[in-house]
Amino acid sequence: MKKQTSAQQGQVKVSRLPSRRQIFRCWELYVFLLAPVVLIFLFGYVPMYGIQLAFKDFKAGLSIAEQPWVGLKHFKRLANLPNLKRLVVNTVRISLFSAIFTFPFPIFLALLLDETRSRKFGKLVQSVTYFPHLISLVVVMSLFRVLCNPRSGLINIIIRMLGGGAIDFFAEPDWVTPIWIISSIWQNTGYGAIVYVAALAGVDQEQIDAARVDGCSRFMVTRYIKLPAIMPTIITMEILHLGQLFSVGADKMLLITNNMNIAKSDILSVYVYQVGLVQGQFGFGTAVGLVNMAVNILCLLVANGLARKYSETSLF
Amino acid sequence: MSKAKINSDRIYLWIVNAFLLLFLLICAYPLYFVVIASISDPAAVNLGRVLLLPKKLTLDAYRHILENKSILIGYKNTIIYTTVGTLINICVLLPGAFALSRKELPFRKAFIVYFMITMYFGGGLIPTYLQVRSLGLMDTMWALVLPGAFSVYNSLVCKNFFEANTPADLFDSARMDGAGYTTFFFSVVLPISKAIIAVMVLFHALGHWNSYMSAMYYITNPQKYPLQLVLKNMQGELDTLAASGSVSAGSLKELTNLIEGVKYSIIPVSTIPVALLYPFAQKYFVKGVTMGSIKG
Numbered sequence: 001m002k003k004q005t006s007a008q009q010g011q012v013k014v015s016r017l018p019s020r021r022q023i024f025r026c027w028e029l030y031v032f033l034l035a036p037v038v039l040i041f042l043f044g045y046v047p048m049y050g051i052q053l054a055f056k057d058f059k060a061g062l063s064i065a066e067q068p069w070v071g072l073k074h075f076k077r078l079a080n081l082p083n084l085k086r087l088v089v090n091t092v093r094i095s096l097f098s099a100i101f102t103f104p105f106p107i108f109l110a111l112l113l114d115e116t117r118s119r120k121f122g123k124l125v126q127s128v129t130y131f132p133h134l135i136s137l138v139v140v141m142s143l144f145r146v147l148c149n150p151r152s153g154l155i156n157i158i159i160r161m162l163g164g165g166a167i168d169f170f171a172e173p174d175w176v177t178p179i180w181i182i183s184s185i186w187q188n189t190g191y192g193a194i195v196y197v198a199a200l201a202g203v204d205q206e207q208i209d210a211a212r213v214d215g216c217s218r219f220m221v222t223r224y225i226k227l228p229a230i231m232p233t234i235i236t237m238e239i240l241h242l243g244q245l246f247s248v249g250a251d252k253m254l255l256i257t258n259n260m261n262i263a264k265s266d267i268l269s270v271y272v273y274q275v276g277l278v279q280g281q282f283g284f285g286t287a288v289g290l291v292n293m294a295v296n297i298l299c300l301l302v303a304n305g306l307a308r309k310y311s312e313t314s315l316f
Numbered sequence: 317m318s319k320a321k322i323n324s325d326r327i328y329l330w331i332v333n334a335f336l337l338l339f340l341l342i343c344a345y346p347l348y349f350v351v352i353a354s355i356s357d358p359a360a361v362n363l364g365r366v367l368l369l370p371k372k373l374t375l376d377a378y379r380h381i382l383e384n385k386s387i388l389i390g391y392k393n394t395i396i397y398t399t400v401g402t403l404i405n406i407c408v409l410l411p412g413a414f415a416l417s418r419k420e421l422p423f424r425k426a427f428i429v430y431f432m433i434t435m436y437f438g439g440g441l442i443p444t445y446l447q448v449r450s451l452g453l454m455d456t457m458w459a460l461v462l463p464g465a466f467s468v469y470n471s472l473v474c475k476n477f478f479e480a481n482t483p484a485d486l487f488d489s490a491r492m493d494g495a496g497y498t499t500f501f502f503s504v505v506l507p508i509s510k511a512i513i514a515v516m517v518l519f520h521a522l523g524h525w526n527s528y529m530s531a532m533y534y535i536t537n538p539q540k541y542p543l544q545l546v547l548k549n550m551q552g553e554l555d556t557l558a559a560s561g562s563v564s565a566g567s568l569k570e571l572t573n574l575i576e577g578v579k580y581s582i583i584p585v586s587t588i589p590v591a592l593l594y595p596f597a598q599k600y601f602v603k604g605v606t607m608g609s610i611k612g
Contacts, residue, residue: 018422026421028497032411033427036466039408040434043463047439047447064446109339115332125336127598129343134590134601136526138544139583142551143346146353146579154349157364190343194605218328251529255548276442277533289440297436 054290058282067283074287083266091267094248098181099241105185106192107234111222113193114200126197129190141255144183145170170256173264179256199233200226235310243303246295268292354378354580362576377577381585389539390546397542398524401461405520408466410513413474414501417482431468445533459534460542461524470516473607477512478505515604518597525590547586554579 023030049064054074056067078084109129116122132140147154148169156166169175203226211221250269257265272292276285353361357372365371381387415421416428438444444463453459482505490500506513528544535541541549554575594601 022420023422026418026497029415029418029421032415032497032501035408036412036431036471037427039462039466040431040468042451043444043447044434044438047443048437050439050443050446053443053446108335112332112336112339115329116336117329118333121333121336125340126602127594128340130598130601131591131594132343132347134522134526134594135587136528136544138526138528138548138551139586142547142579143350143583145551145555146350146583147346149579152358152362152576154346154364154367157362161364186343186346189339191605194602198606218325254529254532255551272441277445282442282446286440286442289442293437293440300436 051286051290053283054287056283070283074284075291077284078288078291083271086263087266087268087271090264091246091248091269093264094177094180094253094267095245097177098184099238099245101181102184102188102192103234103238103241105189107196107230109189109193110196110200110230111226113197114226115218115222126190126193129193131190132187133191135187137252137255140183140187141252144179148179170258171260173261176256176261176264180252183252195237196230196233199230203229236307239303239307239310241303242306243300244296245299246292247299350580350583354577354584358576361580374577377581378585380578381581386538386541386546386550387543387582387585390541390543393540394525394543397457397460398521400457401465401524402517402521404461404465405467406513406517409471409474409516410506410509411501412466413471414478414505415497416471416475417478418487418497419479419484428472431466431471435468441533448534453534455535455537455540457540460527460530463530464523467520470519474509474512474516477509477607481508511600511603512607514597514600515607518600519604522590543586547582550582 053064053067055069055071056064057070057073058067081087109125113122113126135143146152148156148167150156150166150168155169160166167175169179207225208221211225216224246268248267248269250267250273253265253267253270254273257270268288269292272285272289275281275288349367352368352370353366354377355373355375356366356370357374358377360366360371416424416431418424421427439447448454448459448463453462486504487497487500490504495503526544528542528548531540531542531545532548535545
């Protein structure tokens with residue numbers, strides 16, 4: 001998400017519609033845009049038309065337009081859902097806690113990388129810490145399952161060596177959020193650090209040198225020059241997180257959730273999948289998805305407003 | 317500078333390096349452990365004897381995996397989906413982004429708005445599923461590669477790159493020589509855009525390689541499962557098998573051991589292609605993140 005507007009501002013204001021000649025002169029560009037326009041129409045806009053299913057009962061054999069209207073039936077059912085509170089609380093808990101606990105690590109790593117005098121070592125650390133980001137979620141969660149296995153997992157072996165009792169992490173509801181957060185930290189710290197490393201590279205070297213001559217220790221330079229210098233980036237990143245408060249990915253949770261930990265691993269996106277695609281309740285599933293999306297957009301708008309107010313970047 | 321200050325700085329740098337080493341080990345050790353565990357005797361692993369070096373080398377787990385038809389099929393499918401999918405992505409993305417980067421294009425803003433709306437607003441899971449189904453794409457590769465074929469976000473990244481790297485008068489002079497947009501795109505723009513093309517190829521290819529969700533939605537035939545979905549399903553099977561194995565110990569001990577070994581070996585097997593590519597591609601991955609400035 002970058003400053004999209006700066007590029008457009010350079011454009012000359014066109015007060016009249018473009019002439020046929022102008023359009024014809026660019027015919028090749030329209031050919032270039034044909035495939036994207038069609039693809040986005042088919043898979044972006046046509047599904048939007050299908051949102052009406054949220055207000056309809058789905059019967060096989062009928063087209064979307066022919067399905068019978070049922071008004072707010074699905075929304076009423078959602079509002080009276082015994083699990084609704086649990087779904088919302090679980091979703092918010094995971095996104096909130098993961099935003100709070102994961103954000104310091106990339107900043108810390110980036111500051112360390114900027115501080116070390118050994119270039120080669122820094123490069124090595126950056127390469128290795130970035131790598132987990134490239135591994136698929138399926139494999140990362142397999143890795144965590146293997147390490148957390150109550151009998152043979154490394155973590156439980158260590159716990160037993162220290163005299164503790166084995167814990168079946170994936171069977172305990174209370175471990176759902178920690179597993180989520182720790183795996184995110186493990187997978188994304190090196191990736192997240194890149195943005196801050198780039199921001200730190202832009203810190204005024206003369207200012208640092210001057211501070212050093214005036215007797216500042218390296219730690220003081222970090223604390224009073226570098227950290228404030230990357231503060232705008234940190235604030236922007238945090239605000240952007242806020243925009244995703246209710247969009248916790250089903251892809252990762254489907255790899256963690258099971259019958260034993262469902263009390264805390266039941267989240268909105270997984271519920272839409274379960275009720276919609278697995279159980280085939282298309283109308284109700286669409287309604288839940290629609291509510292989730294509406295809340296997401298609301299969060300995004302709030303986050304964008306905050307970003308406009310408190311930082312230089314905004315989404316749109 | 318005073319001696320005390322030099323000393324305190326030295327200690328500080330030691331602490332910095334110690335923390336960096338900690339980050340390095342936390343990221344690398346789990347992966348290293350999985351590799352050595354996968355080539356060790358499962359019994360030794362279970363007893364916690366395999367921590368630094370493999371014990372009683374055995375390749376049974378790998379042999380077992382290579383005998384597993386579904387993994388091989390998954391591998392083959394994923395290679396096909398990744399190749400075809402990435403090819404389509406690139407062929408749609410680059411020309412589209414180039415067109416959007418031309419400021420003289422009439423209705424340019426309208427096109428950008430048309431695309432960007434879908435970044436924030438969509439039909440959601442079920443309407444998208446029904447659309448894929450009504451297009452007759454169920455159980456075909458096209459269900460995996462077409463819905464996300466044009467990435468709006470990446471097209472904006474490419475558009476910005478083209479805008480920044482093709483000077484405005486470059487096209488005018490090309491036009492004087494009689495070149496149209498197509499010639500200009502292929503003979504001028506693409507050759508100076510190698511860096512971003514590499515980034516886009518890598519990101520899209522990795523996305524296809526790692527994805528399992530769309531296959532879970534759209535593919536029901538196990539013969540067409542991609543690798544990640546095979547792995548996910550296998551993980552589930554291993555869990556149930558291991559649970560039943562531990563109950564009736566003794567005769568099943570051998571089987572349980574094998575399962576434990578396979579659990580480790582599926583991780584390297586599915587990650588090897590990415591790991592092999594990584595040293596060569598690393599600089600592009602890093603570049604890609606900073607190009608997109610925030611999101612990658």
